[in-house]
Amino acid sequence: MVEQSPIRHAVVCGTDFTRNAKEAADVASALAVALGLPIVLVHASPDAAPGPPAAKVMAKTWREALKAEAARLRGRGATVTEVLAGGHPDEVLVEQAQACDARLIVVGALGTRSASRHQLGSVSERTAESAPVPTLVVRRADPLLAWLGGERPLNVFLGFDYTLPAEAALAWVRELRRAGPCRVTVAYANWPEERERLGFPRDPSAVENPAAVQEALERSLRSRVSALAGDDARLVVHAARGRADLALLEMATEAQADLIVTGTHQQKGLGRLLTPSVSRGLLHTALVSVVTVPAVQALKKVPPVPSLRRVLVATDFSPLANRAISHALAVAPPGGLVQILHVVHPLALAGGEFEVTLGPSARHASHVRACERRLKGLVPDEACALGVGVEVAVVEDEDPAAAICRHAERFAADVIVMGSQGRSALARVVLGSVAQAVMASSKRPVFIVRAPKA
Numbered sequence: 001m002v003e004q005s006p007i008r009h010a011v012v013c014g015t016d017f018t019r020n021a022k023e024a025a026d027v028a029s030a031l032a033v034a035l036g037l038p039i040v041l042v043h044a045s046p047d048a049a050p051g052p053p054a055a056k057v058m059a060k061t062w063r064e065a066l067k068a069e070a071a072r073l074r075g076r077g078a079t080v081t082e083v084l085a086g087g088h089p090d091e092v093l094v095e096q097a098q099a100c101d102a103r104l105i106v107v108g109a110l111g112t113r114s115a116s117r118h119q120l121g122s123v124s125e126r127t128a129e130s131a132p133v134p135t136l137v138v139r140r141a142d143p144l145l146a147w148l149g150g151e152r153p154l155n156v157f158l159g160f161d162y163t164l165p166a167e168a169a170l171a172w173v174r175e176l177r178r179a180g181p182c183r184v185t186v187a188y189a190n191w192p193e194e195r196e197r198l199g200f201p202r203d204p205s206a207v208e209n210p211a212a213v214q215e216a217l218e219r220s221l222r223s224r225v226s227a228l229a230g231d232d233a234r235l236v237v238h239a240a241r242g243r244a245d246l247a248l249l250e251m252a253t254e255a256q257a258d259l260i261v262t263g264t265h266q267q268k269g270l271g272r273l274l275t276p277s278v279s280r281g282l283l284h285t286a287l288v289s290v291v292t293v294p295a296v297q298a299l300k301k302v303p304p305v306p307s308l309r310r311v312l313v314a315t316d317f318s319p320l321a322n323r324a325i326s327h328a329l330a331v332a333p334p335g336g337l338v339q340i341l342h343v344v345h346p347l348a349l350a351g352g353e354f355e356v357t358l359g360p361s362a363r364h365a366s367h368v369r370a371c372e373r374r375l376k377g378l379v380p381d382e383a384c385a386l387g388v389g390v391e392v393a394v395v396e397d398e399d400p401a402a403a404i405c406r407h408a409e410r411f412a413a414d415v416i417v418m419g420s421q422g423r424s425a426l427a428r429v430v431l432g433s434v435a436q437a438v439m440a441s442s443k444r445p446v447f448i449v450r451a452p453k454a
Contacts, residue, residue: 165263
């Protein structure tokens, strides 16, 4: 039977009374004091369960050691409740975190569940992979204690990959800043195939991003993370190959990180064996402390209100599509930017005709320039009074929906605005819809402007 603490919203700290565990407890107590949270100090072992007299003697020894450690932490200003439980440490820590709706679990990097670390994993790794709350694995306590003692800012490194766990990790860093000043680096490791997503030709042999690709990736990263990480966060985008965790570790070393924060999918069963885990790799390899934040954390809280500063509106020059431009201006705040986009077929000519020869065509180039002039003529007069910048862009592609999605990534659009006739379900199946395809494919929010009823 696991003893449970009645405390709510605590920092749960596991200890096996080793030097490493004491350092982790020091960090846990200082962090709890800074955040105004209590501590649940837990020691767990299968041998702590009721059993023969020898086990009872051992349990008594552990209870005395637990009380002594709790008293030491109270001397550091923490409010501590101690829990001695029978069971595997990682399972007990997770159960305690669930019971008290913990805000964080803190453990030392050492300690094993059995003699075979490589078969079963360390206590810290197993805890991080199953805990419903963030888990801080302490490897180097000194930087964390110096930060919590007000001696210097903490260098926080976060690997971002546009997933729900990554957003949860960003949100957690925002909370961490309540404990003290942080210098945050948000890093993104991109692979060669990502160029295709942005509409650039793929080049597997390239070791660095071309300037246009680098600029698009940095702009996209800034638009995605600024609301959570803050405008003062340093952004790093590097081309990478091989294992993502090793690429991030190299970037973290360059950033002189004191703490690495990563989201985790917490994959189970076959998925864990088949899919490489970045968070597991970081826990295995990092020389500094690591925090893993599960995806479920992103679902517990309402995210901060986004700033829709970069608005992309696509038009095919139809009345309804042009109508969406006014709505795009209504969405953008003062100081924001609206880009009006038109997708033209690579062989299109004026009057709905198409070039019959391949290669550069003066008539096609003239048609593209005419489309640009036509887009500029669609800019509402109110744009200047609203304080919203407006620019136009014409891209060439045979697939309008795919082109809009790729351009939205390059432009780092906070939202895509499009007009739609709102056809019946049958018509969408038979004829298709550019707006429908964009909604299905884009990773960015899509604002649909419906045709007014007659």
